Amino acid sequence: MADDLPESAPAGIDPSTPTFARVYDYFLGGKDNFAADREVADMVMRLVPEAPVVAQGNRVAIERAVTYLAAELGIDQFVDIGSGLPTSSNVHQFARAANPAARVVYVDNDPIVLAHGRALLTETGVAAFIQGDLYEPEKIFSDPALNRMLDLSRPVAVVLAAIIHHVPDERDPAGVVRGLHPFLAPGSHVMLTHLHDSGDDPRVEEAKGILQSGLGGSYFRHSSEIERFMDGLTILDPGVTHVTAWRPDAPAGPLEHPLHTQMVAVLGRKD
Numbered sequence: 716m717a718d719d720l721p722e723s724a725p726a727g728i729d730p731s732t733p734t735f736a737r738v739y740d741y742f743l744g745g746k747d748n749f750a751a752d753r754e755v756a757d758m759v760m761r762l763v764p765e766a767p768v769v770a771q772g773n774r775v776a777i778e779r780a781v782t783y784l785a786a787e788l789g790i791d792q793f794v795d796i797g798s799g800l801p802t803s804s805n806v807h808q809f810a811r812a813a814n815p816a817a818r819v820v821y822v823d824n825d826p827i828v829l830a831h832g833r834a835l836l837t838e839t840g841v842a843a844f845i846q847g848d849l850y851e852p853e854k855i856f857s858d859p860a861l862n863r864m865l866d867l868s869r870p871v872a873v874v875l876a877a878i879i880h881h882v883p884d885e886r887d888p889a890g891v892v893r894g895l896h897p898f899l900a901p902g903s904h905v906m907l908t909h910l911h912d913s914g915d916d917p918r919v920e921e922a923k924g925i926l927q928s929g930l931g932g933s934y935f936r937h938s939s940e941i942e943r944f945m946d947g948l949t950i951l952d953p954g955v956t957h958v959t960a961w962r963p964d965a966p967a968g969p970l971e972h973p974l975h976t977q978m979v980a981v982l983g984r985k986d
């Protein structure tokens with residue numbers, strides 16, 4: 716949509732304040748975003764034109780991890796917290812390509828994600844979408860729609876892709892991830908991707924300031940800090956790794972870009 720045409724937003728959605736989900740959707744080439752979201756992303760891309768590859772690399776890591784969990788570790792239940800807006804391929808499509816019996820519950824706290832997610836990601840007996848907040852895991856895991864879809868007495872995989880980097884230090888990101896553990900049966904897994912403070916691209920240093928002032932709440936962290944978010948879990952090989960270096964033999968083929976050092980992936984198991 717051209718920027719000079721008025722955009723209509725569904726009831727209850729404020730198009731003038733950028734959100735994580737909509738800015739990320741724009742980076743991925745999606746259409747569920749407004750001028751305010753595009754303004755922030757465009758400012759970042761004026762500085763780092765290839766910035767969208769970070770989001771694309773993140774999606775590759777999600778596909779590889781979900782495929783590995785479903786095909787090789789026998790996981791057939793997934794909870795994707797901070798799922799974001801539906802995109803070309805989503806967790807239930809990755810999981811069910813590997814195991815046709817897999818079931819997925821998507822969770823997000825952004826009302827526009829709920830509206831689009833309910834329409835596009837819900838499939839009876841396959842996938843459900845619930846509005847929920849990462850900071851309230853007891854509400855997420857006691858949600859009736861989640862419990863109709865998943866059997867929490869059996870292992871699940873929780874996907875925390877590109878969400879924990881929105882949790883500020885004051886809100887204790889390690890504690891937030893640990894707060895999920897009591898709801899997970901032994902043999903469950905947690906997959907996490909996170910913006911990475913690689914310090915190897917001066918343009919990114921400047922872009923961080925733009926993200927922070929335009930959108931707020933996006934924290935690049937060192938890999939040692941991110942590894943601590945997996946405390947209490949057994950970290951599986953290859954540990955905390957740049958998104959496209961994480962099990963690069965899995966589906967989607969090799970896809971490498973120098974900017975992929977800006978995001979890392981890690982997978983852990985609850986024993």
Ligand SMILES: C[S@@+](CC[C@H](N)C(=O)[O-])C[C@H]1O[C@@H](n2cnc3c(N)ncnc32)[C@H](O)[C@@H]1O
Nearest residue numbers: 736739797798799823824825848849876877878
């Ligand atoms: C950058 S998007 C990532 C989307 C998808 N997980 C991916 O990696 O491709 C982050 C998502 O997390 C959601 N989010 C942020 N904070 C949240 C919270 N406290 N509870 C639930 N969702 C949250 C946002 O609404 C957004 O949809």
